[in-house]
């Protein structure tokens with residue numbers, strides 16, 4: 423259902439046709455003072471760094487499409503106070519580029535480590551920072567969405583209340599009950615607080631990478647985030663793009679949900695590892711071999727690399743010139 427492209431997201435976005443994408447779901451490198459393995463702009467330079475990407479994202483989106491941006495907070499160096507960079511970014515996205523803020527979401531990750539250690543675990547003057555923002559933005563004021571596609575199970579409390587209401591309406595008490603409250607709508611409307619950890623050490627992807635000596639991506643989405651927004655904001659067959667794809671959690675969740683997808687990532691190693699998500703048999707074989715359970719198995723890093731690798735540029739953008747030799751290298755179909 424999709425294709426992964428290795429290269430700079432800005433160049434690849436520029437090579438993507440205008441108005442062709444239904445949902446951009448992404449988590450760019452956050453602004454950090456300590457550089458991570460994949461490089462991060464500092465909070466001071468973050469808005470200037472990100473705006474060119476965001477401008478292109480707006481161009482490639484359909485007028486009623488959506489842009490979901492996951493971004494973590496940051497601290498002021500040497501001070502127990504917070505940086506405002508993500509709020510500055512949000513304001514610039516809306517005021518400078520003309521995005522509309524459809525809604526803020528919060529990702530509660532109970533497995534998050536207590537940091538910065540100096541303020542949280544040593545001096546004990548701040549608490550654990552367990553929430554990250556997801557800004558749901560859109561080029562227009564009325565992005566397509568349908569919350570009936572993401573209903574959750576009714577809570578015990580809600581079930582109890584409904585039961586009580588139904589009982590009461592059966593008696594001639596005169597008590598007025600809103601009709602809508604009695605309906606079983608197939609589930610509860612979810613809130614904008616999404617909960618889940620990203621320590622999916624048990625996944626085939628993670629264990630397959632380890633078995634093959636490949637580094638699993640260090641900052642993966644939990645599957646629930648791309649799954650939720652893909653279901654909420656797109657329909658089967660529509661196109662989901664992650665321009666900072668990492669291990670391509672967005673792509674695999676889109677694939678499972680029958681959506682088309684595109685993934686851009688500048689680090690080839692991360693994209694090579696992401697293939698294990700799409701060909702779980704390769705991961706299973708590598709894991710079995712590493713345990714000595716399938717001594718005849720021959721899965722190697724090279725085999726994973728060669729799996730479905732071809733060259734090219736985003737569909738409908740064949741004129742785009744790769745900036746580096748690896749740029750435009752891709753795998754996938756559709």
Ligand SMILES: C[S@@+](CC[C@H](N)C(=O)[O-])C[C@H]1O[C@@H](n2cnc3c(N)ncnc32)[C@H](O)[C@@H]1O
Nearest residue numbers: 430431451460642643666667668669671687688
């Ligand atoms: C926070 S990670 C995304 C992880 C991803 N959500 C996942 O589930 O694996 C950000 C990714 O952006 C990539 N990246 C940073 N700058 C980029 C650029 N200019 N073009 C393409 N990818 C870039 C990094 O290599 C990194 O893998």
